[in-house]
Amino acid sequence: MVSERGLDVLRAIVQDYVASREPVGSKTIVDRYSFGVSAATIRNDMAALEEDGLIAAPHTSSGRIPTDKGYRMFVDHLAEVRALTTAQRLAIRTFLEEGADLDDVLARTVRMLAQLTNQVALVQIPVVPRSYVRHVELVLLSPTRLLVVLITDAGRVDQRVVELPHADQEQHAVDDAVLAEVRTRVNARLVGRLIADVAPELDALAEELPPARRVVVERIAAALAATVDDRRQDRLLLAGTANLARTERDFPGSILPVLETIEEQVVLMRLFREMELDDRGVSVSIGRENPLVGLAETSILAGGYRSSAGEVARIGVLGPTRMDYSGNIAAVRAVARYLSKLLGEE
Amino acid sequence: MVSERGLDVLRAIVQDYVASREPVGSKTIVDRYSFGVSAATIRNDMAALEEDGLIAAPHTSSGRIPTDKGYRMFVDHLAEVRALTTAQRLAIRTFLEEGADLDDVLARTVRMLAQLTNQVALVQIPVVPRSYVRHVELVLLSPTRLLVVLITDAGRVDQRVVELPHADQEQHAVDDAVLAEVRTRVNARLVGRLIADVAPELDALAEELPPARRVVVERIAAALAATVDDRRQDRLLLAGTANLARTERDFPGSILPVLETIEEQVVLMRLFREMELDDRGVSVSIGRENPLVGLAETSILAGGYRSSAGEVARIGVLGPTRMDYSGNIAAVRAVARYLSKLLGEE
């Protein structure tokens, strides 16, 4: 059974190990922390901690290091979230306020979070599920290529290139006049609609038109439908990969599997999205708790922020299990808050 | 003086070292390549090569490895560019043809090139210097935030968020009616213009308006000007960072400086852009030839491709100096060609 003091010992072990990357022994603890008991007593406590699987010894005769379970206990019950320094707060504020548009703000954010935590930073680009069509623009790139641009009221702009049928079938030739007409009709039909309704509306429109126009509208419909689908699966911004190399010694094997997993953004995204935030607004996934084998030696912190349209997107960091959880949780939380504030309409 | 055969020896050394990562000695060469001379003769040639700084010995008594200068000689005079396997060609073709819009095609390209070469792949997103305004769309995100979207005929879409003056100054309040008017006027003024002329035109327009509208137009003008500036400095797509870790042993120190340099996309971009293509359509920068210190142990291959609007953008790979130059040059060239063909209007 782990005593009250035993948990204090665990906290000391985690802190010391995170700071020094050296297995910590009983003597180190009595020297560095004032427990007011002897080394032998600490040893008893450590035996109990090992019994419970919270710490482990790399070799028979060396100090202990926290296990994943030990870190978990530390994060859940022992870590007090440090407040950021005022310098850090200032950095966040000045850094973010210069941003121009959403993409730019998020790009800055992810870089800043990486720098703040010295880890790999992740920011999910938010999706806007229920937004309305603001405008559809058509641009003829060449006789057979058409650019379709969709603007929605939430401020997202999406684009897609459509191949038109070859002009040798005279009836299908598309020129600026035709395009202008189609543009007017399409906009009349779509503006103000939910993006989910775009495809059916266009299909209906195609019905009304003579075959010559119909083909064009059908292609546009397909392009817009594909665009709407695309936005469902959201993207991820990444920064600070170099920090992985910096903490390389924390990955017994190599950082290769970590880098590989990170590049596979789809999988990482899913994992990231499915982490459930606790009451502190942060979620922590430690080492092998993590379903991705490549990340068996990393921990992921995830926080949530609200974009202007109100939905929650994720922001977080990824690094070796031996990381400064207190500091990083604080950083993620602070950045998430600033971001929500910045993006929220006041 | 390096003899004719000496250069053949250099070629053998490069090929062998690239294949095995082991310093190669005279015996290895006579065993593995049929020079028809004895090891002692090879040794004499190697001494000459070393004299000329083309190869070096890591220790007094070990085989030789190519120096940067040796690789340079190899690339310029000794490497025959291997044709790709048909499997590789097929992969390129099928991989690229699925692409939807420009961004998507480039994203696929960079991933494919990374996989093809087992190196870090780079693709420059092309800029379109002389294009015309097709449409400007304004979307009110909140009473004080306005989204400005610029569509040009080359198929690029750019967006930017503008902060409007606070509405408590009654005269500046912006509602949909005002916005509609401004939108009409702005478009009337800008459509068909060169993007370079956007700013002066808008300034002229602002003059004509009553102060209430003027502020809005001025902000829009500033946003568009900034957007136009932004496009000048182009972006870079990256893929295959994990390959760096895979070739980690080729970086005596650590891959840290390499990763750091790569993350600093601006610098990397400039370097990449300034490499001048030779008559083979590829440029190679080897080791310390490279101005960025972080890349002193890497080589960069750059090729060019033509985007639809006709300008040349860059595509390339980055990896350890000990890389398969023949294969990688072939890959870069092949992908660049396919990409040009795919993007070019036929």
Add this chain to the structure above:
DNA sequence: ACTGGCACTCACTCGTCGTGACTGCCAATT
């Protein structure tokens, strides 16, 4: 110009050994 032979160099491997930082356990103490 090429070759065989030979002395020499030096990184690398492998065992041994000593050292020191730990632990676990136990009997004594509070």
Add this chain to the structure above:
DNA sequence: AATTGGCAGTCACGACGAGTGAGTGCCAGT
């Protein structure tokens, strides 16, 4: 019952040294 000092035991780690072998440079002979 908790704590403590003491002590034997374990084991990673670094240093040392000898043996090994790949590879070189040089030279005299063809």
